[in-house]
Amino acid sequence: MTGRLVLVSTPIGNLGDLSPRAVEVLKGCALICCEDTRHTGKLLSHAGVSGVRLAVANEHTEATRTDDVLGVLAGGRDVAVVTDAGTPGISDPGARLVQAAIAAGYPVTAVPGPAALVMALVLSGFDTTRFVFEGFLPRSGRDRADRLAEVASERRTVVLYEAPHRVARTVADLGAACGGDRRVAMARELTKVYEEVWRGTLGEAAAHLDEQPPRGEYVLVLEGAPAEGPADDEAILAALRMALEGGADRRGAIATVMAATGAAKRRVYDLALTLPRPGS
Numbered sequence: 001m002t003g004r005l006v007l008v009s010t011p012i013g014n015l016g017d018l019s020p021r022a023v024e025v026l027k028g029c030a031l032i033c034c035e036d037t038r039h040t041g042k043l044l045s046h047a048g049v050s051g052v053r054l055a056v057a058n059e060h061t062e063a064t065r066t067d068d069v070l071g072v073l074a075g076g077r078d079v080a081v082v083t084d085a086g087t088p089g090i091s092d093p094g095a096r097l098v099q100a101a102i103a104a105g106y107p108v109t110a111v112p113g114p115a116a117l118v119m120a121l122v123l124s125g126f127d128t129t130r131f132v133f134e135g136f137l138p139r140s141g142r143d144r145a146d147r148l149a150e151v152a153s154e155r156r157t158v159v160l161y162e163a164p165h166r167v168a169r170t171v172a173d174l175g176a177a178c179g180g181d182r183r184v185a186m187a188r189e190l191t192k193v194y195e196e197v198w199r200g201t202l203g204e205a206a207a208h209l210d211e212q213p214p215r216g217e218y219v220l221v222l223e224g225a226p227a228e229g230p231a232d233d234e235a236i237l238a239a240l241r242m243a244l245e246g247g248a249d250r251r252g253a254i255a256t257v258m259a260a261t262g263a264a265k266r267r268v269y270d271l272a273l274t275l276p277r278p279g280s
């Protein structure tokens with residue numbers, strides 16, 4: 001008899017969303033890996049779970065927690081993995097422990113539950129048949145510029161996470177990359193008292209955030225790029241500017257934008273020549 005590694009989803013704001021099966025699993029395991037023992041301790045006391053060992057497995061310590069976890073599984077007891085909110089492994093720790101358990105041959109399962117990305121997607125009103133989860137964009141530089149260019153040409157609905165103090169900047173950058181007319185849904189404080197889903201264009205979203213600075217946690221859901229025709233000149237120019245501002249040289253920016261938009265090299269090259277040389 002070996003134990004199982006169980007990823008347990010926890011509420012993203014409303015404690016009522018902790019499922020009865022999640023409570024049952026948390027009560028029955030020998031070890032609960034969490035990001036923050038104080039935070040998870042409060043959830044456990046709310047759920048009436050006591051006497052289970054808690055250990056930190058956050059982005060810095062998840063790898064070093066592996067031996068402990070595998071030892072418990074070898075002893076025939078279950079290990080639960082929770083994070084501060086939502087589904088472990090989604091922009092949160094969890095994946096490394098899953099990989100280690102699979103590699104060592106232990107069963108891995110999950111108690112499904114809240115995930116901000118799914119809730120925001122289904123509330124956005126956009127196409128849910130095909131979508132892309134981008135998580136958090138890189139914060140700056142070439143990586144960010146490249147990713148924004150990819151997002152701009154993505155046909156599927158795109159779901160992004162963002163910290164409240166960076167939402168306005170990300171909405172502005174998305175507007176520069178995709179054009180101000182692209183539609184976006186900004187889902188904030190999901191499952192909480194002040195839950196709100198704001199819908200409009202990226203241009204309107206920037207103005208809205210100017211009037212009402214972001215508060216609480218946000219998921220941004222971006223409508224996919226229109227299917228008809230290749231990117232227009234403005235979108236290509238915006239993507240070139242983003243790549244250049246992110247530190248790419250002209251050749252690199254052209255390559256990035258060609259890959260992201262599918263536009264022909266000659267066209268992207270000619271448009272790049274209308275922009276100031278990088279560093280000038």
Ligand code: SAM
Nearest residue numbers: 012086087091115116161162189190217218219
């Ligand atoms: N594992 C979590 C999940 O399953 O959704 C995500 C953890 S990630 C570190 C935190 C991000 O998720 C936040 O910055 C925000 O973008 C999003 N998020 C989490 N809770 C949210 C909520 N109640 N309302 C809106 N966004 C939320």
